[in-house]
Amino acid sequence: MRAALFQRFGACLRLAALVLMSALLGQAHAAAPAPPAVRFQDALAALKSGDMARYRALASTLQDYILQPYLQSAYLQANLKTATADEIDAFLKRNRDLPIAAELQRAWLLELARRKDWKRFLATDTPAYGGTLIACARVSALEATDHKQEAVELAKRLWLVGYEQPSSCDPAFDLLRQDDHIPADLVRARLLLTLEAGNPRLARYLSTLLPADQQTVAKRWLEVYADPGKLRRLDIAELGGGQTAAQVVTAAFRRMGRKQPADAHALWAKLEPPLKTHLSDTQRYRIARTIAVFAAIDGLPQGERWLAELPPAATSHASREWRARAALRKGDWSGLLASVRAMPHSQRGRDAWRYWEARALLQTGDIAAARKLADPLAEKFSYYGFLAADLVQRPYAQGPQPQTDDPALQQRIGGMRLARIALALHEADQTADAGAVWRELLRRLTPRERLAAARLAHRQQWAYGAYAAAAQSPGRGASALTFPLAHWTAVRMAARSNDLSPDLVLSLMRQESAFQSSVCSSAGACGLMQLMPRTACWIGKHTDLGSRFCDRRRLSEPGVSIRAGSAYLGYLMERFANDVVAAVAAYNAGPTNVSQWLADPALRIDTPRWVATLPFGETRRYVQAVLFNRVVYAQRSKQATQTASRELTLRLSDLLGPVSQ
Incomplete structure (x- = not known):
């Protein structure tokens, strides 16, 4: 009992000590308020949660803080419906040099449109504030202020596009109506634009806006667009004849060429002669070029020949590149040389084609000419510069180095x-x-x-x-400035947990987000490692990371993004048998696409060729950038842990494999 009494007495003493300590800490806290950055964050959080009393209390302590304009902007944005013009104008006048001024002015214009305060809208509006929403509001403002002709012209420009416009543009389009209908010529013009843009769903809707006597022809347009083979039994005059029919035929064959290039080529070979007089040379060239390019993209063996058969006037930057890629994919080195030499000087002189021309010369036995091209290219601090250095067995360039500190x-x-x-x-x-x-x-x-x-x-x-x-300075080479070891501790831990090189994780991060933790792509990928929320959620549920990764907002937290992205990359490495190049490609394009692209084992032996002929241009550039980063980061990470030589030691050939002969 005595022991219990002493135990309770001891607990009371500890509690009293804690109370005293808390009081002392409270006094210290009162004497030393939180740093301005912390109070700024707390004020934003209070504003977001609607705790206006706390917001005002915190804001009153930040009147002289350099970020006070951002706090005021957040307040005005949150209270636009009750904001006055004087408040907005005063803020914009004081902070015109800040990006938030443009954001606030754009939001204010939309609020003025909601209020239908058209005179003030036009007084505030400037051509710099673009975007469809504001443009459509501008139509209403012009109409309401007796500038009807300007309003009609702007409404026509907004109408004549091949894609859907937001519903807020409906009042602008109402201005085009005559007798409760959009004029048929405007409907037909937009319908043709939607076919050219590959938007048949919108085209079908637009056809219903035509007068009944014109819907029959529009129905034929849609039928031919869906199946150009119907032209074998259809007189082109039934499409309306003239330029309209030519537009429909061109759009239909280009759609078929993108989806079924072999069938489109066979059908076009039969129908081009009778259609020749109805289509311009430009339209016929567009059809033939589209079919040939997509044949090459799809890996059809005849793609290279179809591209080579295009008359010079029918070629484009893309068709010339895909002719070269088709030859490269087949290992047709003589064909590759012919393709590259058919390019204009500005295209042929690009690093990629200088390298592949050198490779083709090497493969065809002209070693001296290959060296003449590769030697100067090897002096470049780039993916193809490194490949050229591997080709001629030279040290890698390190790029322009930062000048003396000032x-x-x-x-x-x-x-x-x-x-x-x-x-x-x-x-x-x-x-x-x-x-x-x-x-x-x-x-x-x-x-x-x-x-x-x-x-x-x-x-x-x-x-x-x-x-x-x-990156925009004279010091663009390999340095701590351009290749920072960002979040190095978190990167190393996540890499170790997923059997990855930390250099590889950093290389992806540099390419994905440029180290911006809160950036989101137009597709919805977010964070340092640019994961789609559904991918992060899937990874979380299939690992020990948990379902908290399903919260999109958490992807902006560096630690969360690094762990989730590294886990996903680790999964891809396991799926593709530790093939770094395939895993990196899959991180960008998805594992299903990459599995299809790996179907040709002969091509995969020469990894640089495989990368250079990937169907998606974005993925080609992505893989090349990440592999380049990986080589540079191998040296940077060594410098962070030990003294290392200035020469980059990891070679691209270590990642891609030796050049095939």
Whole structure:
């Protein structure tokens, strides 16, 4: 009992000590308020949650804080429906140099449109504020202020597109109506545009807006668009004749050429002679070019020949490149030489085609000519520069290196208002706004000043700021500025958990997001590793990461994005038997596509050829960029852990395999 009494007494003493400590800490906290960046974040959170009392209390302590305009902008955006013109105008006048000014003005224009305050809308509107929503509101504003002819002309421009417009444009299109109908000539014109744009669903809807006596012809347009083979039994006059019929035929064959190039080629060979007098040379060339290009993209063996048979007037930048890729895919080195030499000088002189011309010369026995092309290319700090260096067995170039540090210049850049705001936004974890202000700053700086800005951002451990500035400066080569070891601890831990090289994770991160944690693509991929939310969710559920990764907002957290992206890359490495190139391609294009592209084992032996002939241009560029990053980061990570030679030691040939002879 005595022991229990002492135990309770001891607990009371501990509780009293905790109370006293809390009181002392509370006094210390009252004496030393949280840093401005923390109070700024708390104020934004209070505003978002609707806790206006807390917001006002925090905002009152930040009147002199450099990010006060961002707090005020957030408040105005949240209260646009009750904002006054004087409040908006005063803010815009004070902060015209900040990107948020344009954002607020755009939002204010839409609010004025909602209020139907058309005079103020036109007074606030400028041509710089584009976008469909504002353009459609501009139509209503012009009409309401007795500028009907201008309104009609703008409405026509908005109507005559091959895609759907938002419903907020309906009032603008109502202005085009005559006797409760959009004029038939405008409907027909837009219907043809939708066919050319490959939007048959919208075309079907538009056909219902035509007068009954014109719907029969429109129905034939849609039938021919869906199946050009119907032209074998159809008189072209039944499509309306003239340029209209020619547009329908061209759109129909180009659609078929994209989807079924072999069938389209056979059908076009039969129908081109009788259709020749109805179509212009330009239209016939577009049809033949589309069929041949997509035959090459699909890997049809006859694609190279069809492209080679195109008359010079029918070729394009894309058709010439795909003729070369088709030869490359087949290992037709003589055909590749002919294809590259048929390119105009500006195209032939690109790094990719200089390298492949050198390879073709080497493969056909002209070693001296191959060396003459490859030697100068090997001096470039690029993917194809590294490939050329492998070809002639030379050290890799390291690119332009940063000049001697200039502390005085850095201090001057650091004192600029935009620089101070960008760095403060970075400190407050407002990464999207920080990036926008930083880019505006860089736009105003000279190349030498950008290098100073890069060093300034690097000192603040802002990877994106350093990278974005250095990439536009004289110091674009392999350095800590352009290849920062961003989030290095988290990267190493995630890489180790998924049997990956940390260099590979960083290489993807650099290409995916340029180290911007809150950036989202137009497709919806978010975060440092640019994962689609459904992919992150799938990875979370199939690993020990858990379902919390299903929350899209969490992908903007660096740690979450790095863990989820590394787990997904680890899954792809396992799926593709530790084939780094295939896994990287799948990270961009999806594993199903890559499995199909790996179907040709003979081509896969020569990995550079496989990469250069991938059907998706975005994936080709992506894989090349990541592999280039990987080689550079291999050296950068060594420099972070030990003294290393300046020469890059990992070779592209280590990742791609030796060049086939």
